[in-house]
Amino acid sequence: MSQATLQVTGMTCGHCVETVSKAVSSLNGVNKVDVSLEQKEVKVDFDEGQTALTEIKAKIVDAGYEVGSG
Template sequence: METTTIKITGMSCGGCTASVTKVLSETPGVAKVEVQLSPGQATVTYDPAKVTREALCAAIGDAGFEAE
């Protein structure tokens, strides 16, 4: 397992953090997700054999937010 922190822009409320948490939690290979509205980031523990950091960022993008 690896843990990464992804910066997210565009979140403005608790509903936003819930959306990001949901989309990341449903991604195969993700074990743990913690999303913080301030400072605008997600800390994700995942299996690099099943999902890449780039795929996690893409999932956040698909939810309507920008990730880097």
């Protein structure tokens, strides 16, 4: 099991938080998603055997947000 914390910009409200959470949760191997609007970050617990960090980042970008280098 792996854990990553990603800096995400573009989130401005609770709907944004819900959108990002649902998008990341839809990936196979993602066990937990914690989205913080205040800290503009997404913490993800995932199984690298089922999904890669690059896939998680791509899903966030596809949802309309930007992922920082953090």
